[in-house]
Amino acid sequence: MAICSAHTTTSLHSPCTTTVSNSGFRQKHVIFFTSSNRRSGGGRRHGGTRTFHVSCSVDKPVVIGLAADSGCGKSTFMRRLTSVFGGAAEPPKGGNPDSNTLISDTTTVICLDDYHSLDRTGRKEKGVTALDPRANNFDLMYEQVKAIKEGQAVEKPIYNHVTGLLDPPELITPPKIFVIEGLHPMFDERVRDLLDFSIYLDISDEVKFAWKIQRDMAERGHSLESIKASIEARKPDFDAYIDPQKQYADAVIEVLPTQLIPDDNEGKVLRVKLIMKEGVKHFNPVYLFDEGSSITWVPCGRKLTCSYPGIKFAYGPDTYFGNEVSVLEMDGQFDRLDELIYVESHLSNLSTKFYGEVTQQMLKHADFPGSNNGTGLFQTMIGLKIRDLYEQIVAERAGVPAEAAKV
C-alpha cells in the first residue's frame, strides 16, 4: 500500500505530495505522514480518492552537520549521538572495508572527505591541502545531500584515507537522521541551507596539540617536532576555510585548557564551553538554575566532595558572532558517579526522557575519550537535543498534513 516515490518538495512543513503512476495515467495524491506512534488505522476513503499511509519520515531525513578538524573527536561524538538513538553504528555490511560511512537503525553518518575532488596525488601536484575548497567538490556534495534530504538514494564516492585514492562509489539510502561530518559541512551556502541543525567542535590550539601528541607520539616516525610542524603547516588553511564555519553553527563545543590549575598546559584537565544559539527552531538551550541569568557554580562543597582540581560550572547569556547565545561551561572533571548525577540534577531543559539519562549515557560509554569531562557531557547533551529536534520535526510533519486534510 505504501507508495512513496521520489519527492521533489524541499520544505519540511509542506504536505508530502507525490505523483503516482498507475496503469498509464498520472495522478496527484496527498500523502498522509505517519509517525512511529501513530494510531493504527486502515486505508481511509477521502473525497472519493484513495489516500496512502506512508512513513515519509523515513523518506525525508533530518539533516545534521558536524564540523571539526581532523583528529578532534568527530567519531567519538558520532558514537555518542547514535547511542542516544539506540543501537550501534556500523560500517556498511559487505561494502568497501575502507568506507567512511557509519549506519545504525536510525542514522547514517557520512564523511565529507568522500567529496574530495582531488586525490592525494592531485593535491600534492597542485600544492593544496584537503582543507582547501579547491580540493573539494561542493557541487556534488550539495546535489547528493539535497537528494538524500528529498528521499532519494545516491551513489556517493568513497575517499580512501589509506591509499589516498577515490574508490568506486557506495549506495546511500535515505535514513531517518542523516549526518554529514567533516571539514566543510557549513562552508557552502547551499549545503548549509539544507542542515536542520549544525554543530562545530572548536578545539583550542593548546588542546589540539596535546590531543595529537596523545594520538601520534607512539607512531613510528613521529616526534614533538613533526606533530607541531603538521599543525602549523595546516593552520593557515584551517583559519581561512574551517574556523569561519563556527559562526553558522547552532551549537559550538569549545575545548580549552583548564583554569583550575595555574599554567596548566598538559591538556588533561579541560574547560569546555557549550555555546547554544537562541531562537533556533526545535532547539531549546540547556540552562543552569535560572534561564537567562549569569551563574557561576562550584558543586564541590559540603554536599559533594570532589578530588583535585575540582569542578566549576558557569552559565549565562552572551553574543557570538553577533548572535544571541546561551553559554554553559564546565571546567574540571568527574571522578565519581555521584558527581555526575549531582550535576545532571541541577541542569534544566536537558530533553531527557527520564531522570538520570545523561548519566546513564555517559556511563554506558565510560571508555570513550572525554567521558569524565565537559566534552563527553556536552556531546551527550547535544545528542539528546538532536533526538528531541528529530521528534519535533516528525511530529510536525505528521501534524501538518492532518490539518490540511481537515480543511
Add this chain to the structure above:
Amino acid sequence: MASTVASLSTPATFAAADVLPRRKAGGRVWFPLAARRCGGGFAVRSTGPATPPGISDKVSESIKKAEETCAEENVSGECAAAWDEVEELSAAASHARDKLKEDGDALENYCKDNAGTDECRTYDN
C-alpha cells in the same frame, strides 16, 4: 589507581590494558580509559594495539617527505600539502588502531559472560 591488574593468559596480540578495564568493586565507578590516558598505574603497555604495518610505514614515509619538501621551500603550498598528508595518514592510523581495539573488546564482552574461564581470569598484584 593503586591496584595494578594484569591478565596473564591474554594472547600476546592483545595489549593487556585492552582486555582489562573492569568495574572496580566498592561503589566507586571509574572511567577506565580516561584514567588510563591520564597516566594511570598500569604496569603493562597501555597504548592499545599497534598500528597495522602498512599504514605505519606510510605515516613515517610521509613525515620524511614532508620534512624534505619543507626544507626546500617552507612557504609553498607543497609544504602544507605534505604535512596535510601526514595528518591524514596519522588519523587513518589512529582509526585502524581503534578498529583493532574494538576487536579486542570482543574478548572482554565474552569474559562478561564467561568470567570463570582461563582466558578471562584476572589477578591482583
